[in-house]
Amino acid sequence: MRKLSLRLATAVGMTGTLVALAACSSGGGDGGGSSPDGLDAKAKVSITVGDYPTADKPEERAAFDKRVDEFEAANPNITVKPVAETWDAQTFQAKLAGGTLPTVMGVSLTYSHELIANGQVPDMTPYLEELDMVKDLNPLALDKVKDADGKIYAIPTGLFSVGLAYNREIFAKAGLDPDKPPTTWDEVREDAKIIHDKVPGVAGYAQLTTNNTGGWMLTTMTYSKGGAVQDDAGKKAVMGDATVESLQALHDMRWTDDSMGSQFLYDQEAARQSFAAGKIGMILQAPDIYFTIVTQYHFDKTKFGETALPQSNGENGTLTGGTLKLFNVKATPNQLLAATKWIKFYEFDKYYDKDVAIADAKTNDASGSPVGLPSLPPVSDEVNARYLEWIKPYINVPLENFTGYTSSKLPLIPEPVTGTQQTYAALDPVVQKVLTDKNVDIQKTVDDANKTVDGIIAQASR
Amino acid sequence: MTTTTLEVDPDVARQRRRPSGLSRWYRGGGIHAVLFAIPVVLIFLYFSWGPVVRGLVLSLQKTNLVQPAKWVGWSNFEYVLSDPGLGQAALNTAYFALLALVIGFPVPIFLAVLINELRKHDGLYNALAYLPAIIPPVAAILLWKFFYDPAPEGMFNTMLGWIGLGPYPWLNSEAMAMPSIVLYATWAGAGSTAIIYLAALGSVQTELYEAAEIDGAGIWRRVWHITIPQLRGVILVMMLLQLIGTFQIFTEPFLFTGGGPNNATQTILLKIYNYAFVNGDFGAATALSVLLALFLGLLSVVYYFVTKRWSPS
Numbered sequence: 001m002r003k004l005s006l007r008l009a010t011a012v013g014m015t016g017t018l019v020a021l022a023a024c025s026s027g028g029g030d031g032g033g034s035s036p037d038g039l040d041a042k043a044k045v046s047i048t049v050g051d052y053p054t055a056d057k058p059e060e061r062a063a064f065d066k067r068v069d070e071f072e073a074a075n076p077n078i079t080v081k082p083v084a085e086t087w088d089a090q091t092f093q094a095k096l097a098g099g100t101l102p103t104v105m106g107v108s109l110t111y112s113h114e115l116i117a118n119g120q121v122p123d124m125t126p127y128l129e130e131l132d133m134v135k136d137l138n139p140l141a142l143d144k145v146k147d148a149d150g151k152i153y154a155i156p157t158g159l160f161s162v163g164l165a166y167n168r169e170i171f172a173k174a175g176l177d178p179d180k181p182p183t184t185w186d187e188v189r190e191d192a193k194i195i196h197d198k199v200p201g202v203a204g205y206a207q208l209t210t211n212n213t214g215g216w217m218l219t220t221m222t223y224s225k226g227g228a229v230q231d232d233a234g235k236k237a238v239m240g241d242a243t244v245e246s247l248q249a250l251h252d253m254r255w256t257d258d259s260m261g262s263q264f265l266y267d268q269e270a271a272r273q274s275f276a277a278g279k280i281g282m283i284l285q286a287p288d289i290y291f292t293i294v295t296q297y298h299f300d301k302t303k304f305g306e307t308a309l310p311q312s313n314g315e316n317g318t319l320t321g322g323t324l325k326l327f328n329v330k331a332t333p334n335q336l337l338a339a340t341k342w343i344k345f346y347e348f349d350k351y352y353d354k355d356v357a358i359a360d361a362k363t364n365d366a367s368g369s370p371v372g373l374p375s376l377p378p379v380s381d382e383v384n385a386r387y388l389e390w391i392k393p394y395i396n397v398p399l400e401n402f403t404g405y406t407s408s409k410l411p412l413i414p415e416p417v418t419g420t421q422q423t424y425a426a427l428d429p430v431v432q433k434v435l436t437d438k439n440v441d442i443q444k445t446v447d448d449a450n451k452t453v454d455g456i457i458a459q460a461s462r
Numbered sequence: 463m464t465t466t467t468l469e470v471d472p473d474v475a476r477q478r479r480r481p482s483g484l485s486r487w488y489r490g491g492g493i494h495a496v497l498f499a500i501p502v503v504l505i506f507l508y509f510s511w512g513p514v515v516r517g518l519v520l521s522l523q524k525t526n527l528v529q530p531a532k533w534v535g536w537s538n539f540e541y542v543l544s545d546p547g548l549g550q551a552a553l554n555t556a557y558f559a560l561l562a563l564v565i566g567f568p569v570p571i572f573l574a575v576l577i578n579e580l581r582k583h584d585g586l587y588n589a590l591a592y593l594p595a596i597i598p599p600v601a602a603i604l605l606w607k608f609f610y611d612p613a614p615e616g617m618f619n620t621m622l623g624w625i626g627l628g629p630y631p632w633l634n635s636e637a638m639a640m641p642s643i644v645l646y647a648t649w650a651g652a653g654s655t656a657i658i659y660l661a662a663l664g665s666v667q668t669e670l671y672e673a674a675e676i677d678g679a680g681i682w683r684r685v686w687h688i689t690i691p692q693l694r695g696v697i698l699v700m701m702l703l704q705l706i707g708t709f710q711i712f713t714e715p716f717l718f719t720g721g722g723p724n725n726a727t728q729t730i731l732l733k734i735y736n737y738a739f740v741n742g743d744f745g746a747a748t749a750l751s752v753l754l755a756l757f758l759g760l761l762s763v764v765y766y767f768v769t770k771r772w773s774p775s
């Protein structure tokens with residue numbers, strides 16, 4: 001009988017535990033709304049912040065920790081917990097849906113329209129107004145994180161525009177002038193051919209083609225030739241002559257000149273590796289390629305060159321993108337305010353406080369990270385110029401190799417509005433087809449792509 | 463003494479002989495059985511069938527899992543069925559399954575028979591054959607990407623160059639990308655399948671071989687007339703598992719080519735993944751998953767009836 005009751009007790013216990021577990025999992029969905037009612041700037045609050053440097057970068061991590069300590073000292077009611085979470089296109093959607101993202105972290109600006117339209121980001125206007133930050137932000141970038149009513153949903157930082165990265169050493173070997181990189185697509189083709197003929201084993205020009213980067217760069221090329229992928233409102237696919245010409249240019253380099261090497265399945269990472277290994281003469285890249293190849297692959301920085309995006313059919317413009325500080329839609333108002341304070345402290349203080357600017361530059365220089373890498377500032381141009389003046393002694397990037405890029409006055413064109421990443425994904429195979437199928441019918445491929453993108457727009461705007 | 467046992471009260475005797483069903487069930491430990499079973503059944507329902515049911519529900523909704531879900535009827539199904547890339551993804555998946563069947567299926571049987579025929583060091587060869595299976599797929603695929611380098615100095619191209627072939631574009635060609643992936647998948651999967659065949663070979667009656675040998679049968683006739691028929695049951699199951707497995711191919715095209723070039727290696731599962739995790743369209747992803755599950759269920763039923771005649775039991 002004792003044995004029997006023991007069995008009974010065990011069984012009841014197991015069932016009970018399971019029921020309790022199930023109850024736990026279904027509870028706790030309500031994490032507070034996006035309304036700042038009950039906002040209390042003095043209340044004790046704890047936030048998690050992403051983009052914490054990984055353990056293999058001890059100096060950067062120590063610097064980050066120091067900033068956290070300073071912030072907590074200045075805001076005793078806020079506890080900041082840094083996490084090494086960074087944006088990754090492959091896992092982002094799942095983490096966003098699962099609500100496991102930190103209170104704030106950096107995410108590609110491509111998502112802004114989608115996140116706003118889907119209600120996956122909180123309205124940050126009250127917090128930005130509370131901290132009087134709106135006037136400090138770069139108005140051009142701010143437009144990208146607003147909805148039709150002018151509400152602001154994120155803080156844009158780390159802005160860039162696409163340019164042409166090139167290997168100065170390869171240019172010199174091919175007898176080209178590294179200080180005169182190509183400015184038109186015809187020149188790109190000529191130079192690529194010369195590099196192919198004179199420097200064996202090197203692709204004169206390489207193109208990104210996989211993991212949505214193919215569509216991203218086809219969009220950039222289309223812009224540079226005066227075209228567009230979607231109309232301004234993002235209601236219709238409008239790829240036309242400019243896209244056909246872009247693909248034709250790639251087709252000519254690939255099949256007529258054979259100046260694009262043998263690898264046609266490049267994503268960002270693989271292309272940067274090949275560039276750092278000296279196998280690529282020219283490739284469309286934003287200046288942030290410099291960070292990766294110099295810090296990760298120890299590419300000789302004097303060999304690096306970056307110039308403005310080549311154009312044809314006149315001066316048309318280049319594609320811009322960047323990072324947005326994404327706030328967790330499930331965070332409480334007090335957390336959102338605390339996170340906004342943190343971003344103001346971490347990202348923007350250096351533009352307004354000389355000591356912070358210099359300390360930041362010193363740490364980055366000491367850890368081998370680039371200081372003064374050209375980008376579009378998240379603040380107004382005047383504020384940025386003052387900041388650059390402060391950190392001038394610590395700039396370790398050879399800015400003279402970026403003159404073509406930094407002196408450019410090309411118009412900045414935003415990315416396609418609706419289903420941006422899906423649109424890019426749908427255009428990957430288009431670029432791949434041109435590079436792997438000699439007999440491709442380019443016009444028909446573009447017509448088909450328009451239909452596919454129209455389908456994506458219809459599905460996204462249900 | 464003996465009479466007392468015979469003269470038991472008849473009512474009691476009836477009760478002992480035929481206790482009521484419920485109490486007999488209770489006394490026999492029925493309640494404990496149920497209590498013990500409940501956790502298992504609940505776990506099974508919650509973790510095994512829960513996602514299946516949730517998937518079915520999701521396929522009829524539009525949701526980003528942050529805002530409340532919206533019922534959209536069959537529109538997710540309409541969307542995935544009208545996706546211009548679906549036909550090609552289905553064809554690619556079928557093509558992969560076919561290639562894997564033609565190239566990949568006989569290899570492990572051959573390997574197993576070969577190792578089984580070895581008199582010495584068969585354990586060593588066994589381990590060697592199994593080795594690729596213990597390399598994590600991601601590492602192995604990155605390695606094979608080097609082998610498949612399309613440049614003339616790429617590893618395979620260099621080796622083929624010695625006999626005057628190539629250089630081949632491998633993954634960079636629409637025609638060669640899928641066979642290249644199958645080649646890798648065969649290398650990676652043959653070892654573990656061969657182990658299963660080897661185990662089955664152990665149960666083949668050795669007298670049959672001895673008898674055949676006495677009758678003068680060579681090795682090929684022994685394999686064909688004894689080994690293969692004796693393995694029939696295992697072969698049929700393995701073929702079904704492989705078919706289902708190949709229809710769910712994901713890792714290889716995802717890591718090798720991302721579905722390229724020009725969708726030549728875009729598979730159904732890769733499409734599902736892209737719907738869900740690149741596009742954040744969980745409705746479309748589950749709709750296509752449901753369709754795939756239905757198809758695989760149907761395939762299994764058809765397979766069962768077609769092969770029923772051949773099966774040994």
